[in-house]
Amino acid sequence: MAPSKKKHADDQAYLIPGGFTVLSLQFSSDTAARHSLYVKEHRVRAEKSSGRPMDRTLFVLNIPPYCSEGVVKELFSQFGVIQSVELLDHPGSVQESGPKLAKIFMPPAKQGFKVGYVVFKKASSISAVKSHPHDVPLVVCTEERQVKTGVQKWIQQYTESLIQPEKLQEIVDSFMQDYDKRKEQEEERQRQEAEQQQEDEEGWVKVTRGHKGAKARPHSEAANQRTLQREKQKKKRKELMNFYTWQHRNTQKEHIAELRKKFEEDKQRIALLRAQRKFRPY
Amino acid sequence: MKKKQAVSEEPAEMIPSDSSSEGENEAPTKAKRSKTEDAGEKEEVVYHPVKLSRNDLYRPPTADELNQLKETESLFHCSLLKMQMEELLKEVTLSERRKGQIDSFIQTVTNLLQTVPESLQVEVSDLSWLSGAVKVPFLLLPKTTKGKFRMVPPASVDVIGSYPLGTCTKPNVMVDLAVTIPASVLQAKDAINQRYPRKRALYLAGLAEHLSRSSDIGTMRYSCLHGNRLRPVLLVCPPDKDSSFTIRVHACPPPGYFKPSRFHPQRNNIRTEWYTGLQTSQTETNEPPTPHYNSSLLGDLLLRAHLQFLSAVSSQCPAFAGGVALLKVWLRQRELDQGTGCFNGFLASMLLAYLLMTHRISNTMTAYQLLRNSLNFLASTDLTNNGVSLAKNPDSTAPSLADFHDAFQVVFIDPSGHLNMCADMTACTYKQLQREASVSMQFWDDPTVDGFYSLLMTPKPMIRTSDHIFQLCELVKFQSSCKKLNLLSELMDHSGNYIQTALPFILSLLQRGLGQRIHLLTHSLSPDPEWSVESEAPKYKDQPPLSFGLLLNPELAASVLERGPPADSPKAAEFRQLWGPRSELRRFQDGAITEAVLWEGEHMCQKRLVPKQIITHLLQLHADIPESCLRYVGAALDDVIKTGSEVNFEILTGEEESLVVVQAYDDLSRKLWALEDLPLSITAVQGAHPALRYTQVFPPVPLKLDYSFFEREKISRSLVPKEGKPCPAYITPVTVICHMEGSGKWPHDRLAIRHIRAAFHIRLGALLKKHHNYTCRPCPTHLDVCKDGLVFRIQVAYHREPQVLRESLSPEGLLVLRDNEEAQALEMATIHKPLLTSTLHGLQQQHQCFGAVCRLAKRWLAAQLFSDDVTEDAADLLVASLFLQPAPFTAPGSPQVGFLRFLHLLSSFDWRNNPLIVNLNSQLTAADYTEIKNGFMASRESLPVMFIATPKDHKLSLWTKRSPSVQMLQRVVLVAAESLKVLERQLMDGSQTQDIRVVMRPPLDAYDVVIHLNPKQVPLLGQAVDPPVVNFSRGTSGGSVRPSGGVLPVIDYNPVSIYLAELREAFGDLALFFCDPLGGTVITVLWKPKAFVKAPFKTSQVSARSVEVTGEEAKTFPNIEAILQDFRIMGKDLVKSVEAKTEKWLL
Structure with missing residues (x-):
């Protein structure tokens, strides 16, 4: 927007404090307003494993919802050959957990502004991006690359959501086979563990921390609490009420105390209501 | 502007803050309240649970304290009610300061009255002695009567009525002053032919003329006592404007001037000859009796005696004044205390006196007990049949009770034994009073109802009480009905008041x-006319229209057949006489041939108006009142939920459509149960969609599709919307939950369960296709089934799945349960929603109009752009509460009254301090109520602003957890109050512009950006509040629907909702988006002020923001131009234009 243009020469890259370079982005050549992309080389040491090599990865902020991974790839390929593009809702790494899911079984992706990790083939591409002049916007939708939005996109989405039952069945079957296999492996492992606990030839038993097997009661928090509660109730049932005189006297005392408490409570409630002028009938 | 602030304040903040935000954005009433809080009272207004020290609680009680505690425990449900009553009494009784003002003004007026100058004796008809400035408050009909009159100072001036008794209550403080006309002005035969009433009016005019010369007197007006034109009164206000009391000057004859026996209800005191001006041959004994005329004269004569009687009684009972005051408040809330034939404060005092004299209540009782006993008496005694008398030993000339019953509809005799104090009351008014009393007693005894509020604090205006209302507008037509009904002598008795006659x-x-068909017929009491002393008395026809209310009996009200007696029975003639030409002989299936009347009405919306047909017919036939005079307000609101289905050109209000859906569902459910070859058996099939409980605003309609309108998907040949064509008709999927048997075969893993569910969907689909040829579309999350032109969305559920979602293994290997949103959402969808649906379905079976009320309510919420804040389920629960706990009303009997009460509930319920408890299936006991309330009070701050508790949900308020926010609730309350006001005014007043859709059109100027949508792409356009005359073709064609087979239609494709969801996902932290999901063509946007504060550059908060560098610091702010551009891009072809209303974001 305005302030950026005033302070910087138009054909230079626009660097802001924090190390980000601002690139402008336009939906198509005839739209006036521009978004700003904030880019920087990726430099987080903690993530060594994930496919984001430090020197070749570009960290991109504020990618508008209509830019898919493919679009981003094409947008940045003008700076160099791209190896991969990853779009996320928030900066950080994704926890890869569990088996791979078919797309149709994934929860729908959020349609918001995204952050991206663009991995180039060469490290030199990064600097090419960072020196890109601010006033030459990246154009999302061009003659060659039509980006569908609005009704067109929704119709496409609807069409894609239609899936053949046979195909769906296939996906389910393959997942379940996979699942069964994993389960078998797990069982196998447990069996081996159990075997290990058997006596060996010399009569030694290897003792490990308990795992599944013979258990007195379910091993969970809720179950623990239930048992405690049950014991408390048992204790309570044993007591006799109003049997001795002192007990009777105590009950009476409690009753009066209860009445008093209620009276005080009501008094306070009235004060509250009075403060709210709740007694004007009309 | 005010509203905007209210809405746009930080929505994440769910906890209502007490003073800081309220002060400026709240409705005026609330603002006033909080101001007083801030200003004067030091009191802590937040409720804390009481903490008493052990010492306080367990110290030995004194005898006094013990008594008090015991008394409150046994007499009241709780001490709260007692204290509430005391506070209420403090509010309505007059303060000492006010009494001082009144006393001094009374003194002034009395002094002035004593000095009225004398005038010469003239004929009664000669008005020359009055200066023209003051008119006589009397309708001279017939023109002349005999008699002499002259003005002399009054024999005495006394304060009478409620003021000296101490039963005078705020507001409308009226102090009665009785001015005795000296005997010298009157003549012996003045009781005849309105001579005395005319002299009385002249005397008042004389007094008025004298008072008008004084500067100590403010404005003066005439009125008449309880609308009785024979008893005009002079209303005198003090000169200073702000004093809010009025002195009412009565003129009365000297005590004992007339013999009471003259006014026996069977005596005649108005001669036909004089009244009609015609010579008649009737002798005096043949003259018709004039009981009403007689009683109005008697009333004047006994004014002072009554006061003496009441003050004697009240002096013995210390709580008398309080009891009367409570009774008056109760009457006033029910609009029974004013107007012609009302049950006024005087009657209330007399009633208490009667109860005291007959020892039904004792002198030592409290005001609370007095009220309770008098309501009990009213509820159990029918004064229309068994009148009661205050006279202990009436003299021999006093008429008997039977005489009174012959002459009057309601009988309550005064201490003298001559006067019926309820002379003007109609039987209907008394029945209403009786019903109110018995209903009140019910609420009082019900520990789950807040008796105090429903009895004394909630107004019951007719429009919100009666199911149907009608008004008779041109009252002059009553003249012809008097003629038609042959009521000349009654007309004479009422001195020409043809309306009362x-x-x-x-x-x-x-x-x-x-x-x-009805439980109760009520009518409005015509208010006492008031007119200035300079103008003539208004004519009878100038009265406001008479309103009548019907309390319908829902089972019978809508029946189209009126079955009469058999043709040969003697009662047949009576039946024919009543119904006239509409009555005809009909033969019924059981072989009987009887007289019967058949009314028109094929559909529910027409049947609801059968009472209107009856009323119109009867009034026309018997009373000569044409239909044009009748304004029937019973179904004025039905219009907005009517759907003109294009197929068969019938306009219906949805009851029948819902039924079609439910029947189709029942059939599907049966077929599901019958399926074999499933690996696991089905344990339950439950509907979980509003359409299955009759509360869907526009229930899905079976559609036949025109295949050429659509594109085809390549492999499955399913229909797909075509680009460039208007959006196809929206097909609502009706959700059905299908529970599968629990078994060891289910995996214990969330992803595996998800896949197994998908497998079930495929299997169910295949089986349904094979056995019943339904087109199915299985998805991982659901299975869509096309049946009878409708689409059902079956979701397979496994009862242990939420549990599995919650489970996780802690590092120690302990199985931990952690609640999470995913599990909650799943429980909501598979457990709570089906349960709610079946419960509300049951409610609909008990109350026929439940569904219609829900639909009106939701239509309103949607139209006002609130449907995302008050969700459908929450709205249904709110309406359910109106039916389950209608106190102080009875359950609504028509959609209209239900909707009005819904608005009233929304706007008047104290959401801050009370939970709304919806006792579905009456599962909650009084103990549960207290438990819920205490729990609510203890953790108010952390609970949703709108708290709705149900039997299955005591603590969480599941349905309102997410929304509305404080600001939105405030807005809802405000809009509801305004809508209610507009609506009631329109419904009750025929002269207003009659366009009830006004309350459904939200103001758009309060929003920052308005996105206009292209109507072509809005599939539900036909359901809009103002539907366009011509709609687009949306790929439907006429003709009957095939029950099965066919191609898969386009299901659940609504560009508007997809667009809205995308907008919220992309810009949810910058702005709020509002839209009417039912055919709205605008989306309104409200920026969040917080998002517009410049924030330092953070990688997690740069979405749609621009950056600005000042020195070493980079700050970000929303890039509005680009955002507006995005609105257009993301909604390409759907968005027509984006209109920025305010320039607020210009930083």
């Missing part, structure tokens, strides 16, 4: 005609 007859006519 005809009213009882019309009421009894309607009562006969409506019979079992």
Whole structure:
């Protein structure tokens, strides 16, 4: 927007404090307003494993919802050959957990502004991006690359959501086979563990921390609490009420105390209501 | 502007803050409240649970304290009610300061009255002695009467009525002053032919003229006592404007001037000859009796005696004044205390006196007990049949009770034994009073109802009490009905007041005609006319229209058949006489041939108006009141939920459509149960969609599709919307939950369960296709089934899945349960929603109009752009509460009254301090209520702003957890109050512009950006509040629908909702988006002020923001231009234009 243009020469890259370079982005050549992309080389040491090599990865902020991974790839390929593009809702790494899911079984992706990790083939591409002049916007939708939005996109989405039952069945079957296999492996492992606990030839038993097997009661928090509660109730049932005189006297005392408490409570409630002028009938 | 602030304040903040935000954005009433809080009272207004020290709680009680505690425990449900009553009494009784003002003004007026100058004796008809400035408050009909009159100072001036008794209550403080006309002005035969009433009016005019010369007197007006034109009164206000009391000057004859026996209800005091001006041959004994005329004269004569009687009684009972005050408040809330034939404060005092004298209540009782006992008496005693008398030993000339019953509809005799104090009351009014009393007693005894509020604090205006209302507008037509009903002598008795004359007859006519269809027929009490002393008394026809209310009996009200007696029975003639030409002989299936009347009405919306047909017919036939005079307000709101289905050109209000859906569902459910070859058996099939509980605003309609309108998907040949064509008709999927048997075969893993569910969907789909040829579309999350032109969305559920979602393994290997949103959402969808649906379905079976009320309510919420804040389920629960706990009303009997009460509930319920408890299936006991309330009070701050508790949900308020926010609730309350006001005004006043859709059109100027949508792409356009005359073709064609087979249609494709969801996902932290999901063509946007504060550059918060560098610091702010551009891009072809209303974001 305005302030950026005033302070910087138009054909230079626009660097802001924090190390980000601002690139402008336009939906198509005839739209006036521009978004700003904030880019920087990726430099987080903690993530060594994930496919984001430090020197070749570009960290991109504020990618508008209509830019898919493919679009981003094409947008940045003008700076160099791209190896991969990853779009996320928030900066950080994704926890890869569990088996791979078919797309149709994934929860729908959020349609918001995204952050991206663009991995180039060469490290030199990064600097090419960072020196890109601010006033030459990246154009999302061009003659060659039509980006569908609005009704067109929704119709496409609807069409894609239609899936053949046979195909769906296939996906389910393959997942379940996979699942069964994993389960078998797990069982196998447990069996081996159990075997290990058997006596060996010399009569030694290897003792490990308990795992599944013979258990007195379910091993969970809720179950623990239930048992405690049950014991408390048992204790309570044993007591006799109003049997001795002192007990009777105590009950009476409690009753009066209860009445008093209620009276005080009501008094306070009235004060509250009075403060709210709740007694004007009309 | 005010509203905007209210809405746009930080929505994440769910906890209502007490003073800081309220002060400026709240409705005026609330603002006033909080101001007083801030200003004066040091009191802590937040409720804390009481903490008493052990010492306080367990110290030995004194005898006094013990008594008090015991008394409150046994007499009241709780001490709260007692204290509430005391506070209420403090509010309505007059303060000492006010009394001082009143006393001094009374003194002034009395002094002035004593000095009225004398005038010469003139004929009664000669008004030359009055200066023209003051008119006589009397309708001279017939023109002349005999007699002499002259003005002399009054024999005495006394304060009477409620003021000296101490039973005077705020507001409308009236102090009665009785001015005794000296005997010298009157003549012996003045009781005859309105001579005395005319002299009385002249005397008042004389007094008024004298008072008008004084500067100590403010404005003066005439009125008449309880609308009785024979008893005009002079209303005198003090000169300073802000004093809010009025002195009412009565003129009365000297005590004992007339013999009471003259006014026996069977005596005649108005001669036909004089009244009609015609010579008649009737002798005096043949003259018709004039009971009403007699009693109005007697009333004047006994004014002072009554005061003496009441003050004697009240002096013995210390709580008398309080009891009367409570009773008056109760009457006033029910609009029974003012107007012609009302049950006024005087009658209330007399009632208490009667109860005291008959020892039904004792002198030592408290005001609370007095109220309770008098309501009990009213509820159990029918004064229309068994009148009561205050006279202990009436003299021999006093008439008997039977005499009174012959002459009057309601009988309550005064201490003298001569006067019926309820002379003007109609039987209908008394029945209303009786019903109110018995209903009140019910609420009082019900520990789950807040008796105090429903009895004394909630107003019950007719429009919100009666199911249907009608008004008779041109009252002058009553003249012809008097003629038609042959009521000359009654007209004479009422001194020409044709309205009061005809009213009882019309009421009894309607009562006969409506019979079992109604529980109660009520009518408005015509208010006492008031006019300035300079103008002539208004004519009878100038009265505001008479309103009548019907309390319908839902089972019978809508029946189209009125079955009469057999043709040969003697009662047949009576039946024919009542119904006239509409009555015809009909043969019924059981072989009987009887007289019967058949009314028109094929569909529910027409049947609801059968009472209107009856009333119109009867009034026309018997009372000569044409249909044009009748303004029937019973279904004015039905219009907005009517759907003109294009297929068969019938306009219906949805009951029938819902039924079609439910029947199709029942069939599907049966077929599902019958399926074999499933690996696991089905344990439950439950509907989980509003359409299955009759509360869907526009229930899905079976559609036949025109295949050429659509594109085809390549492999499955399913229909797909075509680009460039208007959006196809929206097909609502009706959700059905299908629970599968629990078994060891289910995996214990969330992803595996998800896949197994998908496998079930495929299997169910295949089986349904094979056995019943339904087109199915299985998805991982659901299975869509096309059946009878409708689409059902079956979701397979496994009862342990939420549990599995919650489970996780802690590092120690302990199984930990952690609640999470995913599990909650799943429980909501598979457990709570089906349960709610079946419960509300049951409610609909008990109350026929439940569904219609829900639909009106939701239509309103949607139209006002609130449907995302008050969700459908929450709205249904709110409406359910109106039916389950209608106190102080009874359950609504028509959609209209239900909707009005819904608005009233929304706007008047104290959401801050009270939970709304919806006792579905009456599962909650009084103990549960207290438990819920205490729990609510203890953790108010952390609970949703709108708290709704149900039997299955005591603590969480599941349905309102997410929304509305404080600001939105404030806005809802405000808009509801305004809508209610507009609506009631329109419904009650025929002269207003009649366009009830006004309340459904939200103001758009309060929003920052308005996105206009292209109507072509809005599939539900036909459901809009103002539907366009011509709609687009949306790929439907006429003709009957195939029950099965066919191609898969386009299901659940609504560009508007997809667009809205995308907008919220992308810009949810910058702005709020509002839209009417039912055919709205605008989306309104409200920026969040917080998002517009410049924030330092953070990688997690740069979405749609621009950056600005100042020195070393980079700050970000929303890039509005680009955002507006994005609105257009993301909604390409759907968005017509984006209109920025305010320039608020210009930083």
